[in-house]
Amino acid sequence: MTDTSIRLEGVSKTFGIGTARVHAVEKVDLSIGRGEFVALIGPSGCGKSTVLRMLGDLEHPTTGSVTIEGVSPDQVRKKRMIGMVFQEANLLPWRTVTENIALPLEVAGPKGSIGARKIDDLLELVGLKDFRDALPWQLSGGMRQRVAIARALVLNPKVLLLDEPFGALDEITRNRLNLDLLKIWTEVGITAVLVTHSIAEAVMMSDRIFVMSPRPAKITTVIDVDLPRPRTAPMQRSQGFFDLVARTGEALYKPFETLAESA
Amino acid sequence: MSTLALSAPVSRRLRATGTILAILLAWEVAARLFVPGANPIIPPPTVLVTYLADHASILALAIRPTLIEASAGFVIGSLISVILAIIFVRWPTIEAALGNSVVLLHSLPMLAIIPLLVIWFGIGYTPKIIIAALATFFPVLNGAVRGLRSADRSMLELMHILDAHWLQTLVKVKIPASLPYIFAGLKIAAPQAVLGATVAEWIGSRAGLGSQILIALLNYDVPLLWACMVVCALMAAAGFCLIVLVEYLVIGRRAEPLPEQD
Numbered sequence: 010m011t012d013t014s015i016r017l018e019g020v021s022k023t024f025g026i027g028t029a030r031v032h033a034v035e036k037v038d039l040s041i042g043r044g045e046f047v048a049l050i051g052p053s054g055c056g057k058s059t060v061l062r063m064l065g066d067l068e069h070p071t072t073g074s075v076t077i078e079g080v081s082p083d084q085v086r087k088k089r090m091i092g093m094v095f096q097e098a099n100l101l102p103w104r105t106v107t108e109n110i111a112l113p114l115e116v117a118g119p120k121g122s123i124g125a126r127k128i129d130d131l132l133e134l135v136g137l138k139d140f141r142d143a144l145p146w147q148l149s150g151g152m153r154q155r156v157a158i159a160r161a162l163v164l165n166p167k168v169l170l171l172d173e174p175f176g177a178l179d180e181i182t183r184n185r186l187n188l189d190l191l192k193i194w195t196e197v198g199i200t201a202v203l204v205t206h207s208i209a210e211a212v213m214m215s216d217r218i219f220v221m222s223p224r225p226a227k228i229t230t231v232i233d234v235d236l237p238r239p240r241t242a243p244m245q246r247s248q249g250f251f252d253l254v255a256r257t258g259e260a261l262y263k264p265f266e267t268l269a270e271s272a
Numbered sequence: 273m274s275t276l277a278l279s280a281p282v283s284r285r286l287r288a289t290g291t292i293l294a295i296l297l298a299w300e301v302a303a304r305l306f307v308p309g310a311n312p313i314i315p316p317p318t319v320l321v322t323y324l325a326d327h328a329s330i331l332a333l334a335i336r337p338t339l340i341e342a343s344a345g346f347v348i349g350s351l352i353s354v355i356l357a358i359i360f361v362r363w364p365t366i367e368a369a370l371g372n373s374v375v376l377l378h379s380l381p382m383l384a385i386i387p388l389l390v391i392w393f394g395i396g397y398t399p400k401i402i403i404a405a406l407a408t409f410f411p412v413l414n415g416a417v418r419g420l421r422s423a424d425r426s427m428l429e430l431m432h433i434l435d436a437h438w439l440q441t442l443v444k445v446k447i448p449a450s451l452p453y454i455f456a457g458l459k460i461a462a463p464q465a466v467l468g469a470t471v472a473e474w475i476g477s478r479a480g481l482g483s484q485i486l487i488a489l490l491n492y493d494v495p496l497l498w499a500c501m502v503v504c505a506l507m508a509a510a511g512f513c514l515i516v517l518v519e520y521l522v523i524g525r526r527a528e529p530l531p532e533q534d
Binding site for chain 2: 065066067086087089091093095096097099101102103112113115116117144146164
């Protein structure tokens with residue numbers, strides 16, 4: 010559909026914990042097209058977050074190379090082309106919604122904020138126009154994550170990294186936020202990488218799903234999600250959706266089932 | 273019933289005031305019953321008030337130097353603590369090198385330092401200001417170091433992703449996050465600064481509450497002793513209240529209200 014935005018080649022990551030060495034990620038190759046929405050799914054603690062954190066220059070690969078828009082994550086970060094949403098909204102509690110969204114603008118300064126989005130537009134986009142002067146403690150968990158999404162988008166990044174952004178929320182709220190996020194993604198036209206451990210979420214959101222094995226994380230299966238866009242709520246009750254959920258589930262649980270058989 | 277019920281903060285304030293009044297009343301009755309006499313060594317509160325009134329002019333003169341020493345020491349001590357805390361958090365190797373010396377400094381007995389300071393700096397304001405600053409230093413440093421490290425890890429990671437300069441992270445994330453901890457330290461420090469200055473005045477000074485206490489002690493002037501003690505306590509408490517007020521003005525209005533606890 011488009012040219013490559015993110016490329017990982019032979020990426021491995023080993024952590025040293027005391028004298029022990031933990032292989033978190035092993036020989037991951039993947040490429041993500043510009044404007045594509047992909048999900049990384051895998052069991053808890055498998056290292057999928059590590060992959061995402063390497064894209065955000067929060068971790069460095071032990072071997073292999075990571076490139077975003079042709080350059081290293083470090084350079085991309087310095088150009089402020091990465092937006093990231095964490096599992097906790099991590100808003101500054103003493104700042105209002107508007108002030109929280111403005112944080113990246115303040116850090117980037119007037120020069121770095123050229124081409125930034127208008128805060129009013131973002132408030133509209135995430136549906137928080139009436140809460141612009143609210144403080145984080147006055148908001149629900151879902152609303153806080155909306156603020157975090159707006160903040161991640163304010164500098165108009167090329168890549169949006171989502172580390173289980175709605176993982177701490179209940180399923181109903183999560184579902185609604187996911188649909189909203191898709192709408193935002195469609196409007197913004199951005200490369201998005203979502204780390205999740207919800208199969209339904211991965212199917213609902215992505216163009217492709219990278220299924221990862223338990224640690225060390227390896228990509229075992231890539232599933233093309235051929236559901237039409239825009240994705241709608243009723244689609245989640247379609248046969249096509251169920252089939253994709255089943256296929257993803259099979260790929261995800263296979264390593265455990267073979268383990269159980271051999272035991 | 274519900275129409276008569278007071279709102280929680282009002283009823284709490286009433287309860288606090290009631291407790292104080294009850295203590296004063298009990299004190300009054302006990303003192304009058306057990307320590308009678310014209311100038312009792314434990315005067316009832318009503319007599320204390322007359323002590324204060326009798327010595328008003330002496331006390332007014334004594335308050336000024338103590339107030340100057342305590343405030344100057346408090347401000348200087350707080351500033352040094354916060355700056356040192358920022359240095360410690362920015363360069364942990366410096367903390368590793370200096371941390372023990374700071375504890376040592378705090379462990380020095382005040383009464384041993386004061387004569388030395390008097391020998392070095394004379395009997396003016398300087399030794400008292402240094403003692404008040406020393407009394408302020410440790411609680412504020414402790415609070416500030418802890419507070420500057422209290423920012424969420426993911427918040428710091430976000431600042432990294434935004435390629436923020438460490439000063440930006442300090443000003444926008446770490447310092448605001450540290451304020452509740454710094455204020456906790458300041459609240460301990462403010463009364464300590466007053467008491468430190470007063471104690472310092474015991475050794476080598478011609479003015480101040482501490483020196484008045486010493487004069488009263490040497491003259492066996494119990495009413496003056498009591499009057500000085502009450503003023504000293506009120507000053508320390510006022511210092512505490514001032515910090516509470518500043519804390520409210522700086523962070524109170526934006527902070528999440530604490531849950532009602534009964």
